[in-house]
C-alpha cells in the first residue's frame with residue numbers, strides 16, 4: 001500500500017498545489033482523459049495521489065482515508081468539529097488566501113458593525129415577523145462567530161454557491177462568504193461590516209492524526225514530511 005495524498009481535483013487550488021510540490025521536487029499530475037480523476041506522483045516513492053473536491057478533503061483526513069491533504073483553513077475549521085484533534089497543520093502554502101466575512105447591502109447606511117447588525121436584526125424581526133436571513137455555506141464558523149459577538153436574532157440560510165446573489169434574489173438580507181479581491185461583493189452592492197472578519201484562510205497542507213500506516217507507509221510518510229517541511 002502507499003501513502004495517500006489528497007489534492008483538489010480542479011481549478012486554482014489544484015494548479016497551485018501542483019506547482020508548490022514541484023518546487024520541492026515532487027511532480028504531481030493528472031493522468032488519463034480530462035474527465036478522469038486519476039493522478040501520478042513522481043520524484044518520491046510510496047506516495048499516491050487522490051484527487052478530491054476541496055470540500056471533501058477535511059472529511060477524508062478525519063476518517064483516515066488519506067494520510068495528507070491540501071485544502072483551505074476555512075474548509076477544515078468549518079467541516080471538522082475540534083479540528084485540531086483530527087488533523088495537524090504541516091505547512092501554509094502561500095496561496096488560496098481568502099477572508100470569510102459578513103456583508104450587508106451597501107445601502108444599509110446605519111449598519112457598519114456587528115452591534116448595528118444586532119440592532120437591525122431586532123428591528124427586522126419586529127417589522128417582518130421573521131428573522132433576518134444570512135446566506136452562507138459556513139454554518140458552524142458563522143454561528144460561533146455571531147454567538148461570540150452577541151448577535152442572536154438571525155437565521156442562517158444555506159447557500160452552496162453564488163452566495164452574493166442571494167440578497168438581490170431576496171432569499172437573504174446579508175451574507176457570510178469568502179472574499180479575495182472584493183470584486184464579487186462590489187458587483188453585488190454589498191459592504192463588509194467593519195468588525196465582520198470571521199476567519200482568514202489560505203490553502204494549507206494537513207496531516208491526518210488518525211490515518212493508519214504500515215511500516216512501508218510510515219517510511220514513505222516520513223520521507224514526504226521531510227521534503228515538504230524543509
Ligand SMILES: Nc1ncnc2c1ncn2[C@@H]1O[C@H](COP(=O)(O)OP(=O)(O)OP(=O)(O)O)[C@@H](O)[C@H]1O
Nearest residue numbers: 011053054055071072074075096097098178180201
Ligand atoms: N476567490 C477566491 N480566492 C482565493 N481562494 C478562494 C476563493 N474562493 C474560494 N477560495 C478558497 O478555495 C478553497 C475551495 O473553495 P470552494 O469550496 O469554493 O471549492 P470549489 O473550488 O468550489 O471546489 P469544490 O466544489 O470541488 O469543493 C477554499 O478553501 C476557499 O477558501
Ligand SMILES: O=P(O)(O)OC[C@H]1O[C@H](OP(=O)(O)OP(=O)(O)O)[C@H](O)[C@@H]1O
Nearest residue numbers: 161162163177178179180181182183184
Ligand atoms: O472577492 P472575489 O475575488 O470576487 O472572490 C470571491 C468569490 O470567489 C468565490 O466564489 P467562486 O468563484 O468559487 O464561485 P462560487 O460562488 O460558486 O463558490 C467566493 O465564493 C466568492 O463568491
